[in-house]
Amino acid sequence: MLTIDTTEKRGPLVSVLVPTFNRRRYLREALESVVGQTYRQFEAFVVNDGGEPVADLVAAFNDPRLVLIDRRENRGKAASLNEALGRAQGKYVAYLDDDDRYYPEHLARLVETLEGRDDCHAAYTDLYKVHCRVLPDGTRQVLGKVVNISRDFDRFLLCHFNHVLHVALMHRRDLFEKTGPYNEGLRVMIDWDMTRRLSFFTDLLHIPQVTGEFFGPVGECDRISYRMRKNKLDYARQVLMIRATRPAKPWPKMPDLSIVFAPDVLDAAAAGMIRQIGAWTFMPCQLYLVLPPAEIARADPTLPNQVIVPVTPGATPAARLDAALRRVEGDYVAVVSPGARVETLWVEDPLYAAAHDATGKVAFEIAGSAGGDWPAVVLRTDGLRRARARDSGPSLRLSLEAAGIAVRPPSEAERAFPFDRLLQNAEEMESDGDWAQAAWLYKQMGERFNNSRWMHERTVRALLKAGGRDGEALAVCREINLTTPTVSTLLLEARLLKRANQPGPAVALLEEADAILEGRGEPWN
Amino acid sequence: MELTPDGFLVEEGLDQRYDILKELGDCHTALAHYDRARQCYEEASLLAQDRPGPHVGCGVVALQTGALDEAERAFGRAIRLDGRCPEAYAGLGMVDQQRQDFARAFDHYMMALDRDVNNLVALLGLFQASIQMGTFAKVTHYLEVYLERHPGDVSVLFCLATLYARDNRLDLARKTLDVLLVLDPANAEAAALLKEVEQKQQKITSEANAR
Numbered sequence: 001m002l003t004i005d006t007t008e009k010r011g012p013l014v015s016v017l018v019p020t021f022n023r024r025r026y027l028r029e030a031l032e033s034v035v036g037q038t039y040r041q042f043e044a045f046v047v048n049d050g051g052e053p054v055a056d057l058v059a060a061f062n063d064p065r066l067v068l069i070d071r072r073e074n075r076g077k078a079a080s081l082n083e084a085l086g087r088a089q090g091k092y093v094a095y096l097d098d099d100d101r102y103y104p105e106h107l108a109r110l111v112e113t114l115e116g117r118d119d120c121h122a123a124y125t126d127l128y129k130v131h132c133r134v135l136p137d138g139t140r141q142v143l144g145k146v147v148n149i150s151r152d153f154d155r156f157l158l159c160h161f162n163h164v165l166h167v168a169l170m171h172r173r174d175l176f177e178k179t180g181p182y183n184e185g186l187r188v189m190i191d192w193d194m195t196r197r198l199s200f201f202t203d204l205l206h207i208p209q210v211t212g213e214f215f216g217p218v219g220e221c222d223r224i225s226y227r228m229r230k231n232k233l234d235y236a237r238q239v240l241m242i243r244a245t246r247p248a249k250p251w252p253k254m255p256d257l258s259i260v261f262a263p264d265v266l267d268a269a270a271a272g273m274i275r276q277i278g279a280w281t282f283m284p285c286q287l288y289l290v291l292p293p294a295e296i297a298r299a300d301p302t303l304p305n306q307v308i309v310p311v312t313p314g315a316t317p318a319a320r321l322d323a324a325l326r327r328v329e330g331d332y333v334a335v336v337s338p339g340a341r342v343e344t345l346w347v348e349d350p351l352y353a354a355a356h357d358a359t360g361k362v363a364f365e366i367a368g369s370a371g372g373d374w375p376a377v378v379l380r381t382d383g384l385r386r387a388r389a390r391d392s393g394p395s396l397r398l399s400l401e402a403a404g405i406a407v408r409p410p411s412e413a414e415r416a417f418p419f420d421r422l423l424q425n426a427e428e429m430e431s432d433g434d435w436a437q438a439a440w441l442y443k444q445m446g447e448r449f450n451n452s453r454w455m456h457e458r459t460v461r462a463l464l465k466a467g468g469r470d471g472e473a474l475a476v477c478r479e480i481n482l483t484t485p486t487v488s489t490l491l492l493e494a495r496l497l498k499r500a501n502q503p504g505p506a507v508a509l510l511e512e513a514d515a516i517l518e519g520r521g522e523p524w525n
Numbered sequence: 526m527e528l529t530p531d532g533f534l535v536e537e538g539l540d541q542r543y544d545i546l547k548e549l550g551d552c553h554t555a556l557a558h559y560d561r562a563r564q565c566y567e568e569a570s571l572l573a574q575d576r577p578g579p580h581v582g583c584g585v586v587a588l589q590t591g592a593l594d595e596a597e598r599a600f601g602r603a604i605r606l607d608g609r610c611p612e613a614y615a616g617l618g619m620v621d622q623q624r625q626d627f628a629r630a631f632d633h634y635m636m637a638l639d640r641d642v643n644n645l646v647a648l649l650g651l652f653q654a655s656i657q658m659g660t661f662a663k664v665t666h667y668l669e670v671y672l673e674r675h676p677g678d679v680s681v682l683f684c685l686a687t688l689y690a691r692d693n694r695l696d697l698a699r700k701t702l703d704v705l706l707v708l709d710p711a712n713a714e715a716a717a718l719l720k721e722v723e724q725k726q727q728k729i730t731s732e733a734n735a736r
Contacts, residue, residue, distance in 0.1 A: 131539050143572075144541030218539065468677070487541055494548055503552035510549045517542055 015090030050074030122171035152450035166191035258330030262290035341368030353410035577603035
């Protein structure tokens, strides 16, 4: 791995963006953590979003790398980030919220990783979530520090759920030319929206090491995003807005799906199905609505990512499909018929299977497909085009078969989220009290899938509960703590040592864990 | 996230500081660093004022230093916080035992085992109290129940074999000792007891033959 000189003014410039709004109390500590980085080549933009004055606080650092952007008007986090980006010069961009903090090696780890890779322009680490009690004078009493998200990058998962914390992220600044700026129309999940858009253009490399912390006060949370999420309807609207976002093409990393839906009439059932498609589909897609002229006026023009494909009245299903196929832009196409079951993962399961099928010779059926001549399927667009060019007959199934494309549902192993489905199985085993079997499954998952550190920790916990397997649990736990210890794993190993009648070594580990809680010692340092 | 017995979701890590202090207290107790242990338990009890663990810990420290009244008060505080706390009842049993009040100790150990049949301190305490009182029926039952769940526990196997031998259930005693010696072939006490049991059996056989 490339070694970055962190003490001299060498290496690429990193722009650290620190938006702040009325958190003067915590901002000082956040900025101390930036100034204290071992990697010294950075510029940090503190954007005061119309909150209480912080100029004196920033000036007190007397560090030319800290730049204050002081706005009178409160325009939100996205606007703050965009304003800072307008002035950023760094090759890379990193983020810090005003109440969070980096550990000293944070920037160095990320720069070192990204400079060593040509194929990956973004990386992220793990962070501690600090459970704390806010005392009446505003100070935070730390109750615990846990790594509650440590997931390896998974593009399908990221489209569904944000598993990359923004404060943990660093990426090339030039990616903004492709993603566009932060969406100032969003009130929540601004971070997820951007990370999702980044994933259209690059993989994100996970460094499973804790390099900072964010705070989670027990009870009522003062985070703006937390308060915003209480309005469930508004929250759902914002999620749909994020899912509907399609940055400009080309997308080198993201599969684009074209959903072709050709109802005879746009009645209540068809309109309901269109709404269901919008609500349940989380992978980037466009809906190609194939309609005769008389029906077009009934289509809802406000729905995003909808392309109306006009066809002559009385056009056959085959003619409607072929009309849509002339227009679709996606790498993959889903052919949907009225009555198909639109539910969780309805199109993502067959899309995942198609995206991982090296042969390109399978059209994966959507669950609830009526079958017959017009099965509901997902397949590569070029495959379907070739099949229809060879045989433009009235049966989709026959065209596909003539082109050597088999029609079948995805197998269990081909469906989306294989890791998460195994995880669910293991958790069900735990609920049933079958700890030994759960431990076995976690171990297998750690060896065969990504997320090995997380799965190894789960293995230890399950072994501990299984009973009689302390030796095995101790060996796995010790291995974790040699490389990537956390408060939780240190506590686990200490408990195992205590049970093995070794209180002396247990005390050493507990004191190490206590030092991390107190902020006296951080892992990897 | 974990589920509590009441079905509530509990976010992991909220009790970490408490857990660390409580574990440190236990380890320092085991190392006979009693002042440090007491300090850890006191800090832990400030963090979680509704939990009995630190008071049990303080009770154990007091017990180890011979402060029986203080120990009794600490275990009592733990029971007031959580009447289902088996460790606190076991602690009271140990206090009673040190005061040579075996009947009361027996009752407290029984209360601990009623709340948790796996409490080894109470089980072994009950065994010792039974030996003093000469009543074995109840303790035999609890030892058997415990061994169903922890079949490899050598110390409990030995206690049970001893009780079987005292009760003249010599076949059961021998079988229990056979299992124990497979698990722990170097166990000299078990080997000696087995020899004693076999001699007893031989004596009974030869007396029967003589008749």
